[in-house]
Amino acid sequence: MYQALLATRSAASVAWLVTELRRLKQLPGVFITDGLAASRSVFASLQGVTHVLCRFHHQQGVTRWLTVHLSADTDVSERKAAMKQVVQTPDKRTVKRRFARLKARADEGGIAAWVELTATLLPNLLPSIGSRRIPSTSNEIERFFGCFTRFAKVRRGFFSVLSTKRQLIVFLVVYVFSQQTNGKAPIESILPDAS
Numbered sequence: 001m002y003q004a005l006l007a008t009r010s011a012a013s014v015a016w017l018v019t020e021l022r023r024l025k026q027l028p029g030v031f032i033t034d035g036l037a038a039s040r041s042v043f044a045s046l047q048g049v050t051h052v053l054c055r056f057h058h059q060q061g062v063t064r065w066l067t068v069h070l071s072a073d074t075d076v077s078e079r080k081a082a083m084k085q086v087v088q089t090p091d092k093r094t095v096k097r098r099f100a101r102l103k104a105r106a107d108e109g110g111i112a113a114w115v116e117l118t119a120t121l122l123p124n125l126l127p128s129i130g131s132r133r134i135p136s137t138s139n140e141i142e143r144f145f146g147c148f149t150r151f152a153k154v155r156r157g158f159f160s161v162l163s164t165k166r167q168l169i170v171f172l173v174v175y176v177f178s179q180q181t182n183g184k185a186p187i188e189s190i191l192p193d194a195s
Helices: 011-023 037-044 055-069 077-085 092-104 112-128 139-155 161-177 186-190
Strands: 030-033 050-053
Touching: 011 037, 030 037, 037 050, 050 055, 050 112, 055 077, 055 112, 077 092, 092 112, 139 161
Parallel strands: 030 050
Antiparallel strands: none
């Protein structure tokens, strides 16, 4: 979210956002991020705040890591499946077991560096696994802000606080009840009976 507010994605930018949220007394108990090093360093220092990494971005990172660290002629399909499968379960114990198995054979697969990196990220991946309260991804929020950004560009800005509030209400109502690319409206995700 803050990348829409600030030009940079540095630790100072994240710290500023946290300071502003504290000032407004709106600091949430859970932050979901895409794993940017700046956000990890800032959120690690906060007491009483859970920092969760988006599992979707983590899974994308597996493919990116294999592309960068292994040669193009290497068959990575088996390694990729095993690496992605680590967090593809609703059970935290299963994640830990799968990760331990993968760690044991990491050297022979050439993924020891990825295993080492993931070991540091695992505490931030685990809170959303099997949780009904903590979402596993930030994609819905990113989709909402992308849609709102397009809406605001068409409007060419807002002229007063009152008109901004009115336009935001109209946007929210239309967004919540409009079908997305998956054929479901956001309200159906929140309240399955809404369909």
